Amino acid sequence: MTPPAVEPRKPAILTVDDDPAVSRAVTRDLRRHYGERYRIVRAESGADAIATLKELKLRGDAVAVIVSDYRMPQMSGIDFLEKAMDMYPLARRVLLTAYADVSAAIDAINVVDLDHYLQKPWDPPAEKLYPVIDDLLEKWHATGDRAMPYTKVIGHRYSDRSWEVRQFLARNGYSFRAVNAEEPKGQQLLEAAGLDDSRLPVVITEKGETLVEPTDVELATLLGLSTSPQLEMYDLAVIGGGPAGLAAAVYGASEGLKTVLIEKSSTGGQAGRSSKIENYLGFPRGVSGAELTTSARLQAEKFGAEVITTQEAGKLEVNGVGAAHSIQLNEDHTIGARAVILATGVDYRQLQITGCWDDPDDPGCNYIGRGxxxxxxxxxxxxxxxxxxxxxxxxxxxxxxxxxxxxxxxxxxxxxxxxxxxxxxxxxxxxxxxxxxxxxxxxxxxxxxxxxxxxxxxxxxxxxxxxxxxxxxxxxxxxxxxGATPRTDWLEEAGIARDDHGFVLSGPDVMKVSGWMLDRPPHHLETSVPGVFVAGDVRSESAKRVAAAVGEGSMAVMLVHRYLAEA
The missing domain is CATH 3.50.50.60 (FAD/NAD(P)-binding domain)
Known part of the structure; x- marks a missing residue:
């Protein structure tokens, strides 16, 4: 999936005046002089202006200068600027006053830390308006707030779910910024969204849409990922979206097989988490794991492979030699496949010390995701x-x-x-x-x-x-x-032969430990169940290298073709 393009956004200059004629006039003069470099935003009441600021804050836009009238019904300019300070404390503030309000405006300087006040009318603007705004913009650029035109993930620093959400987005190649809920920026964003820190994490998209405590399915929907299979029967089902699984999906789909890849969280596997892989063939300057595996996913989808995220294979039902196998997924989905490639990869082994493993006797003592x-x-x-x-x-x-x-x-x-x-x-x-x-x-x-x-x-x-x-x-x-722990417990009921450490046996090794039911020997990457193949780190005695996993994934598809031709 291609990360959403983030276009540079102009900082905003906001004007607020309840007199439509004055509002249009100040907007016209500001746009004429600053329109190419700034976005000029107009509001005709304090309440409307507050709503506008909240929308800008959620979208991640910066506000450089706020120009507000003093006398407005329901909410005075002073009251409005006080509220605006909570959302954009670094925006420069200007108050428009009539001659009779000058003394009140001066008194208000201490209340809202006013940067300047202007008397109406400000004609000619080249003398009375632009020099003031130019000075304030210069000061704002030196110290002011900057736009965050990205999706924001607001969470606590020591929250395992906040960390999981960030990982899900990052590993799926989605641009975002992490914001600590305890810092001023996080508090401002939550307030703008009408939320507090009792329900975190909160995801605020680039368009200002808000997801509170999102599930992986909701995140996948945000990213435009498929979360459920479109067919009931496939030629090839690939279980696992690491380098081996992605290679199998690319070669399977490109060679005309109806191919589905099932991945429980995000494609890439352990390789997708690597900041830089420098010894992979063809990339002399190195390549990040996310870049390599995201490109592979796009390549698989280009050839027509169906890539399903947030689904996990929980049961493999073997239906006899030559018959399609059934794969039970979460959410009661079951699919059939004429051939299966197991590429589930491995998990890192947990340290068996306090707070570092999922201890069933002390589930509350767990620092995973919190340090x-x-x-x-x-x-x-x-x-x-x-x-x-x-x-x-x-x-x-x-x-x-x-x-x-x-x-x-x-x-x-x-x-x-x-x-x-x-x-x-x-x-x-x-x-x-x-x-x-x-x-x-x-x-x-x-x-x-x-x-x-x-x-x-x-x-x-x-x-x-x-x-x-x-x-x-x-x-x-x-x-x-x-070290590695293979993800193979779910295969036990299907009778898939594994070694003493849980890794899947294949090829000649199968003949040593299990009764092989066919006259022919198992293909090199075929498991103890005909038509079920294995590739990558989950295979017993595999090389545990990205290049090796990619090679095995592509080789497994070649063997799938042989199996299907024989069936």
């Missing part, structure tokens, strides 16, 4: 600005996260159980890390406990595996990359 994260933790590296970040793990994904967050974090410390980075990481990445001044690598070190403040992580207890010595450190954010 503890598995995989990449930030949708924008500004989220970790000024923080002390610890990264647990020494593979490429951990190194890429360290490099990305080091751009804004106060410090990044990598904790490695082994004796060196080189054992599990590409050399080019090792060299980059060692040259980055705010990244520290601690080998032979592991996390054995956590410290917390109320509901979020504040520190770690570390142990030196060589000496046994322990140390408590301050930690704002811990990101874990400590």
């Amino acid at each position: 503890v994260y598995y995989g990449a933790s930030v949708s924008d590296n500004s989220e970790c600005a000024g923080e002390d970040v610890y990264i647990v793990g020494g593979a490429n994904s951990a190194g890429q996260a360290a490099m990305y967050m080091s751009q804004t974090a106060k410090s990044v410390t990598m904790l490695i159980r082994g004796s060196s980075l080189e054992a599990g990481m590409s050399q080019y990445l090792v060299d980059r890390i060692l040259k980055t001044p705010n990244i520290t690598v601690r080998t032979c070190t592991e996390v054995i406990d956590t410290t917390a403040d109320d509901d979020h992580l504040t520190g770690l207890l570390l142990s030196d595996r060589r000496t046994g010595e322990t140390e408590t450190v301050t930690c704002d954010r811990m990101c874990c990359f400590i």
Whole structure:
């Protein structure tokens, strides 16, 4: 999906006057002189002007100058400017007064921190209006508020759901800005939307539409993603939207198969979270995981593949050799497919220490999404600005996260159980890390406990595996990359053979552990169930590299064609 284009917006100059003739006159003069650089907005009452400011705030537009009449019914210019200050405190304020109101206007300077007052009439504007506005605009540009012409996600810093919403949008390539609900900007946006911080997160779109505590389905609808299958039967169903699944969808659809890809959250898998992949063939300057996988999704859709988001495969029903298999999805959807490719990928293994895992005996003690994260933790590296970040793990994904967050974090410390980075990481990445001044690598070190403040992580207890010595450190954010757990529990009922670690067996390995029911041997990537194939990290003994996953996804489609020709 292509992220929505964000066009530069002109800052607004707002005029408010209950006299239509005066209102038109000041708008005409402002537009004549400033119309090319600013958006001139007119209101004829204080209430209308407040409504206009709320709309501008929700849309993320900046307001540079507010010009208000003093004498207006229902709401005086002073009262209006007081309310306007709450939404746009940095906008410059001008009061229009008649000669008899000059003393009142002067007294009001202290009330609304007035920047200037003008007497009516202001003719000629070149002498009496434009020099004043020019000066105020210059001051506003030096210190003033800036537009936020993006979708805004307002949430608490230590809210797991707020983090999940940001991740969902970011991993689907959607432009947005994260706003802390406790900061003035967040409070202003909530007030403009008529909300408070009791129901978060809140998503305010670029057009000013508001989603309160949105579900993944609502977010997918916002992004224009499909959330339910269009057909009941497909030639090929691909389960999982990482590099292997995307490659399978591209090749399946391009070769004429009715193809559907099912992904529970966002396409890309673990690769989609990588800030920069520098050793993928054909990208000498590197490519972000999101860019690579978003392009792959667009490519699959271009060839006619149906990509379904927010659906998860929960059951695979095997209907016999040559018959279509049934896949049960959430929300009571069931689809049929003549062939299936399993590309569900893996989850990062959870640390079995306080607050770092889904402990059924203590569900309230969980800091996941509130300082503890598995995989990449930030949708924008500004989220970790000024923080002390610890990264647990020494593979490429951990190194890429360290490099990305080091751009804004106060410090990044990598904790490695082994004796060196080189054992599990590409050399080019090792060299980059060692040259980055705010990244520290601690080998032979592991996390054995956590410290917390109320509901979020504040520190770690570390142990030196060589000496046994322990140390408590301050930690704002811990990101874990400590091995893989395959997403295969749902396959047990279907009789899919797996190894001792839960990874799916295929090809010759199937013959060693299960009764193969056909005269022919299983195809190289075929599982113990004929017509069900596996590709990518979820396959036993796979290479765990993006290029390998892409290759297996495309190879699996070739084997699907052979299977369908035989059936």
